[in-house]
Amino acid sequence: MKRWLRMCLETQVSLPVFTVVLLAVVWAATLHFIDSEEVAARELAAESSSELIATYEAQVARSINGIEQTLKVLKYSAERQGARGALPDLQAHGLLPSGLVFVVSIVDAEGDTVASNPAAPPLNVAREDYFRFHQQQRSNFTYIAQVMRDASNQDWHLHFTRRLEDARGEFTGVAVVEVDPAYFTSGYERSRLGELGVLGLVGDDGVVRAMRVGDRQSFGQRVDIPALLAKPGAPVASSWDGVKRYTAVRQLAGLHLSAVVGVAESEQMAAFVAQRRQLLWEAGVASAVLILLAGMAWACVLQGAKARRRIRRAQETYAAASESNMDAFFVLRAVRNKEGALVDFKFAAVNSRAEQLTGMSRSELRAQTLCGWLPAARHNGMFERLAHVTENGGVHQEEGENATPQLRAEWLHWQVVGVEGGVVAIVRDISERKRAEERIYHMAHHDALTGLPNRSLICDRLQHSIAHAERNQESVLVAFIDLDSFKLVNDTLGHNAGDELLKEVASRMVGCVRREDTVGRFGGDEFVLVLPHLDNDPQVLVPLLNKILESVIEPIVLEGQKVQVSCSIGVAVYPRDGRDADTLMMHADAAMYRAKDSGKNNCQFYTQEMNAGLEEKLALTDGLRKALEGNQFSLAYQPKVNLESGRMFGVEALLRWQHPQRGNIAPAQFIPLAEENGLIIPIGEWALREACRQARAWQDAGLPPLVVSVNVSARQFDDPRLVERVAEALAWSGLCPQWLELELTESMIMRDTAQSVAKMRQLETMGIALAIDDFGTGYSSLTALKSFPISRLKIDQSFVRDLAGSADDQAITCAIISLSHQLDMRVIAEGVETEQQRSFLQQHGCDEVQGYLYSRPVPPQRITAMLLGEEVSDEVTMFAP
Numbered sequence: 001m002k003r004w005l006r007m008c009l010e011t012q013v014s015l016p017v018f019t020v021v022l023l024a025v026v027w028a029a030t031l032h033f034i035d036s037e038e039v040a041a042r043e044l045a046a047e048s049s050s051e052l053i054a055t056y057e058a059q060v061a062r063s064i065n066g067i068e069q070t071l072k073v074l075k076y077s078a079e080r081q082g083a084r085g086a087l088p089d090l091q092a093h094g095l096l097p098s099g100l101v102f103v104v105s106i107v108d109a110e111g112d113t114v115a116s117n118p119a120a121p122p123l124n125v126a127r128e129d130y131f132r133f134h135q136q137q138r139s140n141f142t143y144i145a146q147v148m149r150d151a152s153n154q155d156w157h158l159h160f161t162r163r164l165e166d167a168r169g170e171f172t173g174v175a176v177v178e179v180d181p182a183y184f185t186s187g188y189e190r191s192r193l194g195e196l197g198v199l200g201l202v203g204d205d206g207v208v209r210a211m212r213v214g215d216r217q218s219f220g221q222r223v224d225i226p227a228l229l230a231k232p233g234a235p236v237a238s239s240w241d242g243v244k245r246y247t248a249v250r251q252l253a254g255l256h257l258s259a260v261v262g263v264a265e266s267e268q269m270a271a272f273v274a275q276r277r278q279l280l281w282e283a284g285v286a287s288a289v290l291i292l293l294a295g296m297a298w299a300c301v302l303q304g305a306k307a308r309r310r311i312r313r314a315q316e317t318y319a320a321a322s323e324s325n326m327d328a329f330f331v332l333r334a335v336r337n338k339e340g341a342l343v344d345f346k347f348a349a350v351n352s353r354a355e356q357l358t359g360m361s362r363s364e365l366r367a368q369t370l371c372g373w374l375p376a377a378r379h380n381g382m383f384e385r386l387a388h389v390t391e392n393g394g395v396h397q398e399e400g401e402n403a404t405p406q407l408r409a410e411w412l413h414w415q416v417v418g419v420e421g422g423v424v425a426i427v428r429d430i431s432e433r434k435r436a437e438e439r440i441y442h443m444a445h446h447d448a449l450t451g452l453p454n455r456s457l458i459c460d461r462l463q464h465s466i467a468h469a470e471r472n473q474e475s476v477l478v479a480f481i482d483l484d485s486f487k488l489v490n491d492t493l494g495h496n497a498g499d500e501l502l503k504e505v506a507s508r509m510v511g512c513v514r515r516e517d518t519v520g521r522f523g524g525d526e527f528v529l530v531l532p533h534l535d536n537d538p539q540v541l542v543p544l545l546n547k548i549l550e551s552v553i554e555p556i557v558l559e560g561q562k563v564q565v566s567c568s569i570g571v572a573v574y575p576r577d578g579r580d581a582d583t584l585m586m587h588a589d590a591a592m593y594r595a596k597d598s599g600k601n602n603c604q605f606y607t608q609e610m611n612a613g614l615e616e617k618l619a620l621t622d623g624l625r626k627a628l629e630g631n632q633f634s635l636a637y638q639p640k641v642n643l644e645s646g647r648m649f650g651v652e653a654l655l656r657w658q659h660p661q662r663g664n665i666a667p668a669q670f671i672p673l674a675e676e677n678g679l680i681i682p683i684g685e686w687a688l689r690e691a692c693r694q695a696r697a698w699q700d701a702g703l704p705p706l707v708v709s710v711n712v713s714a715r716q717f718d719d720p721r722l723v724e725r726v727a728e729a730l731a732w733s734g735l736c737p738q739w740l741e742l743e744l745t746e747s748m749i750m751r752d753t754a755q756s757v758a759k760m761r762q763l764e765t766m767g768i769a770l771a772i773d774d775f776g777t778g779y780s781s782l783t784a785l786k787s788f789p790i791s792r793l794k795i796d797q798s799f800v801r802d803l804a805g806s807a808d809d810q811a812i813t814c815a816i817i818s819l820s821h822q823l824d825m826r827v828i829a830e831g832v833e834t835e836q837q838r839s840f841l842q843q844h845g846c847d848e849v850q851g852y853l854y855s856r857p858v859p860p861q862r863i864t865a866m867l868l869g870e871e872v873s874d875e876v877t878m879f880a881p
């Protein structure tokens with residue numbers, strides 16, 4: 001109810017209501033006035049007709065009275081002196097009326113006109129109404145006949161007649177006065193009767209004797225007198241012309257005649273109608289103006305109301321938003337001195353987050369000024385910044401560590417917005433975000449395993465150190481550290497052990513350096529040291545580097561086993577060995593390789609000469625990239641011989657690279673490089689396809705089928721598409737899987753035995769044979785070995801080389817032969833160059849051999865020739881077993 005009342009009181013509602021009421025009043029007054037004016041006009045019209053009838057009645061009475069006097073004189077004279085002598089006598093005495101207006105005549109008993117004035121031709125009127133009336137009735141009153149014309153008077157005229165009789169009362173004729181009907185309506189006053197008013201005489205028979213409407217004379221028509229009298233004072237439609245008139249009727253005393261006067265309603269009410277039109281027009285215009293003004297006022301009011309509502313909603317939204325907001329809101333009103341200078345701020349409003357941030361209640365804050373609460377604001381720039389935004393508007397934003405102890409946050413983001421009369425400060429506690437950012441930054445720049453700076457942070461720090469050294473003429477030492485035999489630990493003891501080793505080594509290295517030095521993990525088992533702020537003799541750091549070598553090689557217990565791992569360190573020094581980070585890293589890397597080549601567990605400083613090796617490596621890498629496209633690769637095939645039969649049963653496919661400038665490049669030189677940069681995947685795939693194609697070509701040529709062995713490197717074996725690629729090579733070449741053997745190394749399959757077994761089983765299922773190459777050099781787990789679907793072990797040539805002279809190699813070789821047979825595998829020895837070696841192997845049950853003793857790796861045509869028996873090696877019978 002209250003709401004409804006308040007709504008009604010609101011201007012946007014009350015204004016239209018008021019306007020409607022005002023319009024209603026205006027129109028009610030106007031219509032009422034019109035109504036009363038109409039009543040007055042009608043009364044006036046009715047009165048006017050009453051007045052006119054009185055006047056007209058008197059006029060007519062006077063006129064008829066005159067006519068009656070004439071008739072009486074005529075009657076008197078005619079009855080005394082006879083019909084013929086009456087008129088001359090009367091004329092002689094000047095008793096006849098003017099012949100211009102009245103025609104008088106005497107009719108005898110037969111109806112013949114015996115005298116007339118003015119003189120007229122003789123006429124018999126015996127058939128006329130008035131004659132028969134007087135002939136038949138002894139009447140003593142004037143008979144007024146209907147308008148007519150006859151032979152003696154061609155103009156329409158009225159006959160006023162009286163009976164003539166003799167002394168006995170017998171009928172002797174008729175005295176006649178003829179009058180123009182217009183005579184009775186000549187008193188028509190336009191000023192009062194208008195153009196449609198009526199003056200008329202109507203006989204008791206209802207027939208009009210004379211009538212005038214405006215200028216129009218008429219007679220003879222019938223008028224319903226009772227109908228005219230039915231509604232006194234009200235306009236009635238006249239039967240003769242349909243015009244509505246206020247009509248008055250008077251019966252003329254002693255005459256069978258009524259006087260009729262009428263004024264037309266349209267003319268009588270014309271002034272009123274005009275006035276009414278004027279009033280309605282004025283009221284209409286006034287209403288339109290009122291509506292227009294009210295409409296404009298309403299629009300303004302509505303606009304204002306809308307604006308107020310918007311402001312109210314905005315305030316409500318602001319209040320709701322600020323309350324539910326994670327940000328603290330402080331509405332600060334400027335406090336000015338008498339001169340208008342801004343001296344402080346007062347807390348006008350705050351939200352609950354602001355209470356939490358300050359630890360003060362709303363009322364406590366509102367009782368404070370900014371500088372009263374935070375005196376430091378005057379000195380730390382806060383007041384100055386707020387004042388600047390207050391005076392100049394705009395928005396000021398900043399974030400940083402909180403230096404105000406009154407605010408409970410570590411980090412704050414400030415947004416100060418200028419508003420009317422002050423500022424709104426929106427303060428957000430960003431401590432959590434900052435901590436997260438720090439965490440993310442740390443994660444992005446540190447190695448997750450060791451917590452050391454990662455590659456990106458190492459480079460960053462190195463660049464900073466270089467920049468600093470450049471400014472201060474200092475040196476920076478960069479050391480590239482690679483663990484020796486880490487792979488072995490990882491492969492044999494598993495990844496967890498490898499991770500533990502890396503963490504331990506990392507912590508030992510950190511323990512060796514200063515706070516300002518950086519020890520970072522570059523990736524895998526590679527670490528980098530950045531030692532800045534050196535004077536120009538880097539040799540002073542040799543003891544530190546030795547300390548690192550010593551600390552790394554300290555034994556460590558992993559998975560219950562005592563393990564010792566050394567490291568190789570390569571050192572480059574700014575500015576001597578390079579002026580930028582990339583060059584220094586590259587040179588340190590080169591030096592580290594030199595340390596590896598120099599027997600590991602040592603430290604090498606970069607020298608110019610090392611660059612040559614590096615450049616060589618880069619050139620080879622570049623050449624490798626182009627080699628596939630340039631068809632620079634080919635395969636050589638080395639026969640594999642069955643010792644028992646002495647026959648070639650298979651070949652090992654060995655990759656050869658014919659460099660366009662450098663000639664033949666040994667696989668030992670480019671295969672590790674291709675492994676390092678991943679090019680071994682496409683190169684290995686090419687070798688696989690080519691070997692399959694060649695084996696199939698030999699078969700297609702009708703030669704005895706050979707098993708072709710293809711080497712698979714670690715990177716190839718890890719390739720998730722290995723099985724797919726092998727299947728594609730077989731399908732593409734059309735070689736049956738039984739004629740393909742893949743040679744894997746111990747270390748590659750021992751790294752993740754479960755995954756290796758799964759992959760090997762897939763290959764075995766396809767019908768492909770698997771052999772373990774270089775057996776004896778790795779660390780095979782015999783349990784794992786049992787579970788592998790391996791069909792052949794290949795004794796590494798390092799054991800075969802000294803077979804004749806080394807009892808150890810003999811023992812190892814015999815053990816491998818025995819192991820193979822126990823695991824139900826065949827065994828082949830590679831690198832067999834001498835008859836002694838072959839003989840030893842045969843005596844100790846080795847199944848197969850491969851080596852220069854039989855043949856070097858040769859082009860496929862040579863194998864073809866061997867198969868065809870065209871080329872015979874000393875020891876090999878070139879037939880498949």
Ligand SMILES: Nc1nc2c(ncn2[C@@H]2O[C@H](COP(=O)(O)O[C@H]3[C@@H](O)[C@H](n4cnc5c(=O)[nH]c(N)nc54)O[C@@H]3COP(=O)(O)O)[C@@H](O)[C@H]2O)c(=O)[nH]1
Nearest residue numbers: 654655667668671687711712713773831832833851852857
């Ligand atoms: N992933 C791939 N690796 C390949 C491929 N082709 C070769 N290789 C590997 O390169 C290494 C060096 O190979 P290579 O220089 O061809 O040497 C092979 C033989 O020539 C050599 N050999 C054979 N018999 C003797 C001998 O009597 N004496 C002697 N000194 N050397 C001999 O041994 C190498 C074959 O070794 P292995 O593979 O272990 O059987 C080598 O490790 C190849 O594996 C390739 O396509 N993919």
